[in-house]
Amino acid sequence: MIRLEKRPQPSQLWTYLTPVLAVVVTMVLGGVLFAFMGKAPLEAIRTIFWDPIFGEFAFYYRPELLKKAAPLILIAIGLSFGFRAGIWNIGAEGQYIIGAICGAGVALAFYPTEARWLIFPLMIVAGILGGLIWALIPALLKVYFRTNEILVSLMLVYVAEVLIKAFSVGLMRNPEGMGFPGSRNLRQYPAAANLELIANTGIHWGVITAVFAVIVAQVFFARHQFGFNVRLAGQSPRAATFAGVDPSRLVIICMCISGGLAGLAGLYEVAGPSGQILGSFPAYYGFTAIIVAFLGRLNPIGILLAGLLLALTYIGGDAASSSMNLPAAAIQVFQGMLLFSLLSLDVLTNYRIRLKKAQVA
């Protein structure tokens, strides 16, 4: 008979081991899934996880890896603050979209002025503010009306999706676009473009900001009173109140951090890799970042690694869909399985498994 015995404290060893184990388990399960679909499992796994970094076309994929990882890491770092404190911002996707709309709005308003020193910083501010305000709605409603932030932030994702579709064919449509939906391409507007800083490396301002965010978050959690308060509120809300942490303020600050960073990620994306406001702009980053945050154990360095791994599944998934005809949705299933196995394996972190003979009562 197998019994679970609660550990007095979560196991340090398993805390670091389970994410690795979860990746391995997911690869096995993914292989089974691919085999079910009639694809060679080992080849699929190799195409997704190995070839983009070490394969023949790695020179093309490596820069892409950084471009995809940057938004995931930025958003996940922001989410980790709230998740640690038990504040569930699930609507990062919406904040990401609104950040892109606001940032691009500034750029389009100035078009075709050539004043990068003014326009690009303004876009960054607008992107942050856009995401921040979109996240502030669920935060304020939670503080003043005790509404559930999960549901409100999620509803706002759908609203944001409708907005970006509407803007891409209305307010922001390219007047020289011959009637096609979509705004002007910001990549072709030097004052606003977020291009690669060093050619063929994939490093744009978003990548640099993401690394910076990781460092700042690490310092905050390890050294700053605020990081401690966040952890305390998550582990024991009552103790936190006694220690003088104002829960309402914490909700607002955490939501603002995650919203602002998500908005920033949206801005870098719309000015860089994506280039324009378009109905197909949302790329699910806001949701995948939730997986990144958990897989990285809400720890900044962990999030950095998890972000790179999930970016790899995006790129490898693309590669597999073109070379092996693997459907794009398979990668989404794969990402879902990753979160499932991580959460399941966490039982080893929090509980001891005891093998015991069944006793007669």
Add this chain to the structure above:
Amino acid sequence: MDINPILLLAAIMVASTPILLAAIGELVVERAGVLNLGVEGMMITGAVCGFIVAHSTGSATVGFIGAAVGGALVSTLFAVMVIFLMTNQVATGLALTLFGVGLAALMGQSYVAEGQIIVPKAPIPGLSEIPVLGPILFRHDLVVYLSVALVVLVWLFLTRSRAGLILRAIGENAEAAHALGHPVRLVRFLAVMFGGACAGLGGAYVSLVRVPQWIDNITAGAGWIALAIVVFASWRPGRLIIGAYLFGGVTALQLNIQATGLAIPVEYLSMSPYIATIIVLVALSAGRAPGSLGKPFHASS
């Protein structure tokens, strides 16, 4: 073009049915003390299962059964994790939604171009002939009647049966119920599966009746709205009906306004159900949640 009030009210019944089905299932789950945020994932799994089964058998009824089975199956994944591995319910529910949406897209991709399977209307003899009320209430398909019947049955179960009392006790205080010898894990497991089956039925109603074809992301947040309605209803079946029909009303009304070609842009109308959800949550979330809601249960602690 004018809006015909009778047709509008009948359309509201149809628009509300998927949300009502998913919400009544989730209500039972939450009354047992489990918060399953995976309703959207279970709904869309049901939607694709229902569509595939209906198309391969040619029968809508079998399709709905397949949808309920599919929804229940995918919910067992959540149940095992949350109940036996004591995972975080919020995170696991999210994982279920992410997984379900991907799974549905994967399963449905070869059915994108398929046509419609007719779900027959079943007017109730006699009642459907009543003027005004007849066309609004009694000329629908069987699933609409089933959804309302389910709400009544759940109400009876929760308030008038011993099993319902045990389920509520487990939801209010799992430790105390366990001490009294009630099977906490078993009851919660069954509740989650019931919720999955209901969400699956609701999803199939979207893919077989409301839309009715296969498109990616077909449920478009209906599962999340169902979760909001459970909060709005303060976990009581009676208020659940009001909530679901309110949202169905907003959805049907905005579609009708779109059809009349009024000067409001289509985009702003189509975001109205989501805005309405937020407004209602703000205005009316006054109820008290079941005491053990969302807390993992481990017998030794």
